[in-house]
Amino acid sequence: MDEIVALAKRRGFIFQSSEIYGGIAGFWDYGPLGAVLKRNVKNAWWRDTVELRDDVVAFDSSIVMHPSGWEASGHVAAFHDVMVDCKTCKHRFRYDHLEDRTHCPDCGSSRSFTEPRNFNLMLKTAIGPMEDTSALAYLRPETAQGIFVNFKNLYHTARTRPPFGIAQIGKSFRNEITPGNFTYRSREFEQAELEYFVPDDGKDMEAFAAWVERRKAWYAAYGIRSERLRFYELRPEERPHYAKAGVDVEYAFPWGWGELESIAHRGTYDLEAHMRLSGKDLRFFDEATKKHETPLLIESSAGVDRTALTFLVDAYERERSVDPNGKQTERIVLRFHPSIAPVQAAVFSLARNKPELVERATAIEQGLRPHLRTQYDEGNIGQLYRRQDEVGTPFCVTVDYETLDDATVTVRERDSMRQERVAADGLQRYLEERT
Numbered sequence: 001m002d003e004i005v006a007l008a009k010r011r012g013f014i015f016q017s018s019e020i021y022g023g024i025a026g027f028w029d030y031g032p033l034g035a036v037l038k039r040n041v042k043n044a045w046w047r048d049t050v051e052l053r054d055d056v057v058a059f060d061s062s063i064v065m066h067p068s069g070w071e072a073s074g075h076v077a078a079f080h081d082v083m084v085d086c087k088t089c090k091h092r093f094r095y096d097h098l099e100d101r102t103h104c105p106d107c108g109s110s111r112s113f114t115e116p117r118n119f120n121l122m123l124k125t126a127i128g129p130m131e132d133t134s135a136l137a138y139l140r141p142e143t144a145q146g147i148f149v150n151f152k153n154l155y156h157t158a159r160t161r162p163p164f165g166i167a168q169i170g171k172s173f174r175n176e177i178t179p180g181n182f183t184y185r186s187r188e189f190e191q192a193e194l195e196y197f198v199p200d201d202g203k204d205m206e207a208f209a210a211w212v213e214r215r216k217a218w219y220a221a222y223g224i225r226s227e228r229l230r231f232y233e234l235r236p237e238e239r240p241h242y243a244k245a246g247v248d249v250e251y252a253f254p255w256g257w258g259e260l261e262s263i264a265h266r267g268t269y270d271l272e273a274h275m276r277l278s279g280k281d282l283r284f285f286d287e288a289t290k291k292h293e294t295p296l297l298i299e300s301s302a303g304v305d306r307t308a309l310t311f312l313v314d315a316y317e318r319e320r321s322v323d324p325n326g327k328q329t330e331r332i333v334l335r336f337h338p339s340i341a342p343v344q345a346a347v348f349s350l351a352r353n354k355p356e357l358v359e360r361a362t363a364i365e366q367g368l369r370p371h372l373r374t375q376y377d378e379g380n381i382g383q384l385y386r387r388q389d390e391v392g393t394p395f396c397v398t399v400d401y402e403t404l405d406d407a408t409v410t411v412r413e414r415d416s417m418r419q420e421r422v423a424a425d426g427l428q429r430y431l432e433e434r435t
Helices: 002-010 032-051 067-073 144-149 151-157 204-221 269-278 304-315 355-368 381-391 401-406 424-434
Strands: 014-016 028-030 056-058 080-085 092-094 117-120 123-126 136-139 164-173 188-198 229-233 245-253 256-267 284-286 291-293 296-303 316-322 328-334 345-349 374-377 395-399 408-413 419-423
Touching: 002 014, 002 304, 002 316, 028 032, 032 056, 032 164, 032 188, 032 204, 032 304, 067 136, 067 144, 067 269, 144 151, 144 164, 144 188, 144 269, 151 164, 188 204, 188 304, 204 229, 204 245, 204 256, 204 296, 245 304, 256 269, 256 304, 269 296, 296 304, 304 316, 328 381, 345 355, 345 381, 355 374, 355 395, 355 401, 355 424, 374 381, 381 395, 395 424, 401 408, 408 424, 419 424
Parallel strands: 056 164, 345 374, 345 395
Antiparallel strands: 014 028, 080 092, 080 117, 123 136, 164 188, 188 296, 229 245, 245 256, 256 296, 284 291, 316 328, 395 408, 408 419
């Protein structure tokens, strides 16, 4: 994991937030390549969840909601972790993360912990000029509640009825006691959530199973290794009391299995909670039964930052080989799926001091740019290949002296390192077919 974190900083994927001031725990900034990687992950999720379906509508709710919404959802009363402090070193820990609850993992002191106490995870803010209780509000700890309170607005304006889904991607905030494992556990993060509402007609478990299978297919389609991914079915005692079924999508990180996504059958719990506190009717009229009904809910909630980290970890490989002269060589490569890779094709000039080569290479890169994510670079060809391997670029295109004679270029494929001569006027089609 240390190698991956170092690579992420060196190549411009992820930086510690406010690093020049010593950093701030639980907050991260995405660099030039990381921002594109994260955007690609969101686009892939959005494409599959919204754009390719006719039964899901888009939504984007505000980060700050009326505080009563968080009372209805149970976050004010019950959204907490249990923490303890070491009396010796003064370090703070989540109680459930301590493997040995008699010794401090940082200073080794024995039986030095304070009594466990609850710690609410919501970040507070104030609305307006007065910072008193009347101005209290929260940064949302999840995006789902914005969907629930808008349910009636959404199904009316979308002119639809269950079964249908509402999807959104957005920032959430949780005041984690002990953020850690790079971007896996952060205090500011993005979620990709689908709330799929179905009528209570006996087909709800079919809808739940169908979404589980769709999510399995999504991870497989983008190349996540199956042996590192599992869909863990929660036992009844592991689920909330209102949940009829639940599956956690987990990945085998270097530190162990970690949750990426939760798929849950939440029944009518969420809408009914908001109806009770608000006094507003959020039911829909079922034409079949001629009654107002509260739909059942199938929820998929995925962490965007965790998923982006998964792609980064899963793609990372330190590859060792022996060249024809018997010398051992090593390269670091990110084997991103071409749709996820921040750069899909890099274009080089074999010699930076030859204007005719540089002009031809830059023209080729600019011609590809409207169709693919491209980058132009110059330098030693071996170093250029290694640099692009480290950022996961699937294809490198080199303009050389032969290009000036026959209008062909060398295309080198990342994983196999195989090289092929391709006609420059057919390069776009060649790359698009392979990405």
